[in-house]
Amino acid sequence: MKIALLLSHISQSGVSTNTLDLARGLIKEGEQVVLITSGSMYNENKEIDNLVNKFKDLGIPIYYFVNSSKITRLRWLKIFIDFYSFLQISLFLLKVKPDMVHACSPYMSFIPKLLRIKFVTTLHIPILKPCFRLPQANSIITISRETQKYALTELDYCLENTKMILHGVDEKFGVRSTSHEIENVLSKFSIPLDKILIGLVGTIEPRKGHDILVQAISFLPNECKTRIHVVFLGSTIHGEDITWLTDQINANDLKKNITFVPYRDPKILYDAFDICVMPSRMEAFGLVAIEAMMSECCTIRSNTEGAYDQIIDGVDGLLFENEDSLALSNILKKVILDADLRTSIAKKGKIKALDYFTKERMVRETLDLYKKILN
Structure with a gap:
C-alpha cells in the first residue's frame, strides 16, 4: 500500500511527533510512505532541525510545498501563495498516486477530496469548524472521547465513519x-x-x-x-x-x-x-x-x-x-x-x-x- 501523509509543517508539537511515529511504524510494517509538508515552520534552535532530519532519516520521499505563513502577512500575497501551494500539493499527489492519503493536518484534507482520492483525517483538537478546507473524510480518526464526541456532534460524522485510535508513543x-x-x-x-x-x-x-x-x-x-x-x-x-x-x-x-x-x-x-x-x-x-x-x-x-x-x-x-x-x-x-x-x-x-x-x-x-x- 502506498500512503501519502499530509503535514502542514514540522514543529515542536504532538501532531509532528505523532506523524513521525506513524511514518516509522508504517515503514516497519512494509508499507510505502511519502510525506508532503512545508518543512519546519520556525527554527528557534537546532532541535527543530533535528526533528526535520528524523523525517529525512526514514528514507521516504519528501515533497515540499511553499507555506505562506513563512513568507508574508500581506493578505493578497498570502492568497496567491496559498493557491500556489494547493497546485503544488495536488501535482505531488497526482505524481505519487497513493492508495490512501492521511491528512495529519486536518485543514489539508480538502485537497484529496477534490482529487477524489480516498483519505482519512485525524482530529487532533476539538475546535475545528466545518468548512471547505475540512470536508467529510472517508473516515475520521479521533484521539480521545472528547474529539470523538466533537466529530459526531459538530462535524456531523456518523459513528460508522468515526474511529477512535488513541495515540501511542515509542x-x-x-x-x-x-x-x-x-x-x-x-x-x-x-x-x-x-x-x-x-x-x-x-x-x-x-x-x-x-x-x-x-x-x-x-x-x-x-x-x-x-x-x-x-x-x-x-x-x-x-x-x-x-x-x-x-x-x-x-x-x-x-x-x-x-x-x-x-x-x-x-x-x-x-x-x-x-x-x-x-x-x-x-x-x-x-x-x-x-x-x-x-x-x-x-x-x-x-x-x-x-x-x-x-x-x-x-x-x-x-x-x-x-x-x-x-x-x-x-x-x-x-x-x-x-x-x-x-x-x-x-x-x-x-x-x-x-x-x-x-x-x-x-x-x-x-x-x-x-x-x-x-x-
Whole structure:
C-alpha cells in the first residue's frame, strides 16, 4: 500500500511527533510512505532541525510545498501563495498516486477530496469548524472521547465513519537512560541533583498552563518548596514575549526554583524527573502525559482532552480540575511528601502506558482502518 501523509509543517508539537511515529511504524510494517509538508515552520534552535532530519532519516520521499505563513502577512500575497501551494500539493499527489492519503493536518484534507482520492483525517483538537478546507473524510480518526464526541456532534460524522485510535508513543520511553547520561544533562543546565524534580514539557504559551504550575508551587508550604526544583522544557513558538510567565515567577520569588531548558528531545529529562505535570488549559490528547508515564514519572495532568482515556485518577496518575492551581498544589504536596505514593503511581503509570499506548498498537489500528476503507 502506498500512503501519502499530509503535514502542514514540522514543529515542536504532538501532531509532528505523532506523524513521525506513524511514518516509522508504517515503514516497519512494509508499507510505502511519502510525506508532503512545508518543512519546519520556525527554527528557534537546532532541535527543530533535528526533528526535520528524523523525517529525512526514514528514507521516504519528501515533497515540499511553499507555506505562506513563512513568507508574508500581506493578505493578497498570502492568497496567491496559498493557491500556489494547493497546485503544488495536488501535482505531488497526482505524481505519487497513493492508495490512501492521511491528512495529519486536518485543514489539508480538502485537497484529496477534490482529487477524489480516498483519505482519512485525524482530529487532533476539538475546535475545528466545518468548512471547505475540512470536508467529510472517508473516515475520521479521533484521539480521545472528547474529539470523538466533537466529530459526531459538530462535524456531523456518523459513528460508522468515526474511529477512535488513541495515540501511542515509542517504547524507547520505557528504557531508562543511564545515570551518567542523566547527570550530564542535569549538569549541562545547572539543574540540582539533590532535589525532587518536577518537569513540564511543552511549548511556552498560555495554553500549556505554565502559570498554573507556578501559582500551584507558590501555594506550597516551605517544607515542600525546599525539596523541589522545577524544569520547564520547551521553547516559544516563534520567539513570543513570555513576561506573562517570568513576571509571575519573579513576583512569587521562585526564580531560583525554576530552570528553563530550550526545546530538545525530552527522553533523558523524563528519566530525571520524579514528577511530570501537564497543566494545559486545552489539549488534543496530551502525548506528554503518555511519554512521562512510560518513563516512570509520577504524572499529574489537568482533566482536559484525553485525561480520562489515559489515567485512572489516584491509581496510575493524578488529575485536577482544569485551571484549579490550588487543587494542583494540594496534589503536589501529597506526592512531594509521600515518596511511596509517588513511586507507586509512577510504576503503575508505566505499566499502563506499555500496555495501552504503544506506537505499534496505534500503527496496527491505523493500518486496519486504511484496509477497511480500500476494501
